[in-house]
Amino acid sequence: MARERPKVITVTGGKGGTGKTVIASNLAALLSSAGLRILLIDLDVENPCAHTLLGASLKVVEKVAIFKPLIDEKACTLCGECVSACPVHALAIVPSRKVLFLEALCESCAACLYVCPVGAISRGERIIGWIKEGRARSVDIVTGELKPGSRQYHEVMERTMDHARRVWRRYDIAVMDLPPGAGRGVYAALKLSDLALMVTEPTRLGLADLERLHNLAGKTGVKELVVLNKYGLPGGTAVSIEEFVSRERLKLVRVRYDPELARAYARGKLVVESPQSPSAQDIVKLMNVVADVLGLDAVKYM
């Protein structure tokens, strides 16, 4: 029987800058070199960067558009139905006797379209982002990107997931790189996932955001694996995270604090290209734990 979907790994971590993209892109490259077909889905639509670490260039394959009203001034009778139906006050009748549309306020609910009694409003579109694709190191990449100035990041995340789901049966594994936070888009991604890698760092704030994320993941039934990145960071504190992990009976993988990783990142490179570096060795270990949890026996030769 053909498989419906790949195994889906989500790389998340409530706090920003803990190393989600580094882990996601290095892991994707490693899994791909182990012979698996990998789709990397970059859902950090506000600042997508995974492709830069893999060295891929992207091209737009779909624009993300939402509704906006087009008003036919000749047909409009200034009855005001659309103005009172708009829940966010994006429409107004101005003294010069026309309907003014304030695009920045519009939430694209299309209520105006349905209430206009004379058909003076038709369907227009507003572009809020793009879905792009690329390929590098045998990893196929799907990236969502929010257009600067647009607010609807959840919508772009959700459309990017929809796009990826249409093609992902061709792959063994999909790796989703998430933005920071624990909001609606993160929740939607966790619900689609088999395994959540919760990347944190040995700081008090890393722990606080990890706790939130663990609570959110608990609502979805996804398997959880804590990745304690920057382990050994001078001045940091891993103890409270280790205590949390054992209290909650979670699995933990440590990735050592490693200037080599930081250098690779700053050059837009993968650290697994320097296989001797401590962090690269730890990411290989992480891959083996992931393979174990997901039952991917093929990977274990590494």
Add this chain to the structure above:
Amino acid sequence: MASGKGGTGKTFLSSNMAIYLRDKGGVVAVDADVEAPDLLLALGGARRVLWREEYYGAKQPTIDYAKCIRCWMCVKACEFGALAASPKGPVVDYDRCEGLGTCSLVCPVNAIQLVEAHTGAMYAAESEAGITVITGDLDLGQGASGRLVYELKERAYELSRERNARYRVVDAAPGIGCPVISSIAGADVLIVVVEPTPQSVKGAKRLVEVADMLRVKTLAVVNKYDLNPDYARSIPEMLEVEVVGRVPYDEAVVRSYTLMKPLLTYSPRSKAAQSLLEIFSTLGF
């Protein structure tokens, strides 16, 4: 305080700026990173909660299946794909619902009512470090964070008037989306916190673009500049924004977090603290 990319040091800058401004005319700090609020922690945690307010930021459609005639008008009208047909009638996917009520509007038999839903909370607290912090805390998995941020800023405005506090510091979420736009709209100055990495600069450029649209004056601070000094030097040119200062990488910063004490209190003589003081005085507070 914002940055296109997460983890560049927004909360670090915000918490220490609040400490600095406390003695320069008073300050109210706002944690607008409502999906991962940490500012209060960075300022030592809450000594005393002043007030707490529940936030009902969404409307949810509820369907009266006894009235429903299964015409599916609501399913067709929903722009967000949040309604699906099922044998008993339309089913709402609340995770995709924006709560704007077009379904209710088009229903010919009035079978859909909108009910207010809890999406988060706001609270003000006095931190251990003596700073008043207003925090937004979005319920896990929720959306509509931008509206919550506007509410927070309004509370901060009222509180700063009451207390004659001269400054308000808003610690924004990472990124450039809805909550960030709400955070920086109307600010006197936006400080972009950027690290010398291509990923951080890319995010910062996107943020500057948004700030220009909102006509907010923008300055930048380069954090951990010595991790890549050459790249750091080219940041003003890449961002086309005035850089008001650079902060070196300093283990004292990590330790200050571990101890939950702002750097300016914990280690005012550290090199990172010294550069912060220089930046804050350059800003003319």
